[in-house]
Amino acid sequence: MVRGLVFDIRRFSIHDGPGIRTAVFFKGCPARCAWCHNPESQGMAPEIMHRPSRCTGCGECVRACPNGAIVREAEGVRISRDRCRACLTCVRTCRWGGWETVGRLVEDQEVLAEIVRDVIFFDESGGGATFGGGEPLAQAEFLHALLDGCRDRGIPTAVDTGGFGDEAVVLATAARADLFLYDLKTTDPVRHLQLTGIPVEVPLRNLELLVANHRAVIVRIPVIPGANDADLD
Known part of the structure; x- marks a missing residue:
């Protein structure tokens, strides 16, 4: 069994x-x-997220937080990330669902059981x-366990990545995945570093590795007005 951190599992995805x-979203x-x-x-750990649309402004979470991390302001409540210890008191206190936990540790077999439920739809649609x-490459052991499990069950796989991983991880992933959805932000070195905090040489090198190893890759560039x-571009 291998455990990993995910923040969502979305069935019947067409994008x-x-x-x-079935799309599994890794956290981190x-x-x-x-x-x-x-x-x-x-973030690489579970955290708390506020849902303003569900907030009634009752202030129960402000009073309940043992760390004083939730502050009431004119436009609603705000969480101080410096003070928050993710104790989940606010989540348990709010009866309206205004606070929720983002990220949970799960075992690979639990995720695979969820994926297997939709095999009939995969077979009919080519999914x-x-x-x-x-970034799934940031949890390589967990990712590889899931890819291996899908392959053993005859389920096609895709890895949606920005290419932010070291060479050994990319090659090990390439040996397991059927398709890469490769999100390249920009090829300009200065702007890539400014916009992502990562040197552009990393995703470009890994893209070259995948192509050199004859892997199926779809390169996708999100077009952001004023950025790339x-x-x-």
Whole structure:
């Protein structure tokens, strides 16, 4: 058994590779993309997230927090990440679901059991399982256990990655995955470092490795106005 940290498992996904897929979102990413659409996936530990749409402003969480991490402001409540110890008191206290935990430790067999439920849809649509994040390469042992488990069960796999991993991890993953959805932010060295905090040489090197090893790769570039939408991009 191998354990890993995930923040969501989404069934019947049609945007994470071909066909109908079960998408497993790993928690934890070394990059800090300014436009990240899953910022709650960046940290490498479970954390607390506020749902303003469910908040009634009752203040029970403010009074209950033992660390004084929740502050009431004019526009609602705010959590101080410096003070928060993820004790989950706010989650247990709020009767409206205004606070929730992002990230949970799960075993590979638990995730595989969830994936297997939809094999009939994979077979009919040409789908499978997609492992994204976060950055799945950051939890290599867990990722490889899931890829091996899917292969043993005849389930096609895809890895949705920014290529933020070392060479050995990329090669070991390439030997297991059927498809890579490769999110390349920009090829400009200065802007890539500014926008993600990662040198562009890392994802470019790993992309070359995958191509050299004849792996199926779909390169995807998120076009962000004002960030990577210049003519050179």
